[in-house]
Amino acid sequence: MSRSHYLALPDSDRTPRRGAVVAGPVSPTETLSVTVYLRRDPVAAATPDPTDYALVPPTQRAAPDEAALNAANRAVPQDVEAVERFAARHGLTVSSVNQLARSVRLTGTTAQMSEAFQVTLARYTYRDRDQRHRSYRGREGAVHVPAELHGIITAVLGLDDRPLGANLLTRQTARIPLAQLPARAGGGLPPGAFLPTDLAAPYAYPGSLDGTGQTIAVLAFNGQTQPGVPSGGYSPSALQTYFTQVLHAPMPQITDITVHGPGNDPGQDDGQGDPADSTGEIMLDLQVVGALAPGAKIVVYFTEFTEQGWVDAMNAITTDTANRPGIISCSYGNPEDDPGSAWTRMAITAVDQAFAQAALRNISICCASGDDGSRDQGSDNRAHADFPASSPHVLGVGGTRLVAGGGQVVSETVWDDGPGSATGGGVSRWFPVPTWQTSAPVPPSANPPHHKGRGVPDVSALADPQTGVVIISVDGQHLVQIGGTSAAAPQWSALLARVNQGLGAPVGFLNPLLYGKLASGVLRDITRGSNGAYPAGPGWDACSGFGSPGGQALLDGLKALGAQHARIPAPAAPTSSEVPTG
Incomplete structure (x- = not known):
């Protein structure tokens, strides 16, 4: 032809x-x-609007009609x-x-x-x-x-396999030999650092819950090192040592699924190996999730750092009827609009369509918002939002600096240690302000012509590596102190697993209720600091969102919303004449 x-x-x-x-x-x-x-089949019925569906409190929300969703998306x-x-x-x-x-x-x-x-x-x-x-x-x-x-x-x-989706972790240089750690959990840690379990008290994770009955999908990207060189994974034996000897907790249940690439392929996480090796990221995610939601099942979806790897993995998770994850933890991203970007609009659209389907299937998606402040590793001295956190169908998670004592927050500010070590956040160029965010004071973009767009992040949690979490290295012999919004996203993923358990229903797409009903009195407002172009202030802002967990308050708020509503069925699907053809 x-x-x-x-x-x-x-x-x-x-x-x-x-x-x-x-x-x-x-x-x-x-x-x-x-x-x-x-x-989609042009004559199939349209799916409900994810925002309309998510505005119903979880305990009163009709379960997804999978047969109808499958038929509408065929x-x-x-x-x-x-x-x-x-x-x-x-x-x-x-x-x-x-x-x-x-x-x-x-x-x-x-x-x-x-x-x-x-x-x-x-x-x-x-x-x-x-x-x-x-x-x-x-x-x-x-x-x-x-x-x-x-x-x-x-x-x-898949024609173009350039890498995209950088690890969003920031590592402290200290490596503590495990043999030096006292027998008691938390003893001998660097000043101001936390074991992941130490965050449950200051962030008020519901104490009687552990995520039992929930499944958390952890995205794991690898496959971009040289042939024959490990590209990323985790060590079960190192995790076993961490949970049993450091946290004195049971080893979480972990299942691997390979979408693309080599699957679990652990390399180095000591800073001496290939920087493209994602082992440190994967080890971090599994330890934070497993520590804060020890009763949850974890499914690791391995894929490659490519557009094809991203889109295929998100669709694999969304359509996984065997494991049925209720939460996705994503600690990777790229500037959505940097010149020569790794993303095409075609792929961004495909990923966001998968996110919208996840919302209709009551799946929560927690995405790290970036680790380089408002510029987000852009090459043009402009502000950039990080995708996929900028999608209007995910919970974008920013980062803070946390000081705590006696299980209580002493102070918490926006994480900003300077270029290359600060929370991402800002205003999307590609996504307009969602209807559920119109009540928030989303600023114009810092870039001329100062357009309006989706504001990121929605929430935040500990990310500053100087007050970071201490995890075990893949060698099973050293502890390392790590930060980044890739530490914050799994904190929120674990929290939502506990909240789902406490509600007896999946939270799903949280943003419409968060902005519409839970915007005050639930989360810990972060009012000090900035990420460069965007300062913090009372209420929502483009560097810390609505703030860090109040976990119990979030659970109580969602329960109260449910008690105020009679059970409402899922929105009726529009007629076929209203169905878009794309």
């Missing part, structure tokens, strides 16, 4: 990663897989067949079909993929922030699809 019979896929345009140059062509025989996402069988015929024409293999996600995985050589999607694939090289040489398979311009599939295919992911 000639190029004249192809059309550009909307929002698929790519430019090279910042600083990247073409090193040469890719091998035409290199094998790769792409994931093709399809439109792909047209003829669309799947059309993609399969297209694949056969180009010698591509259909390796899997996910009906619930409306996705088709295709496998073939780079030569076949280049011809099928009318793109030129090349090998790009660049230097990362540590001046290490990196490379990726990339493209420039748009992906193209045959005219008869235009409007049917909504995204093609």
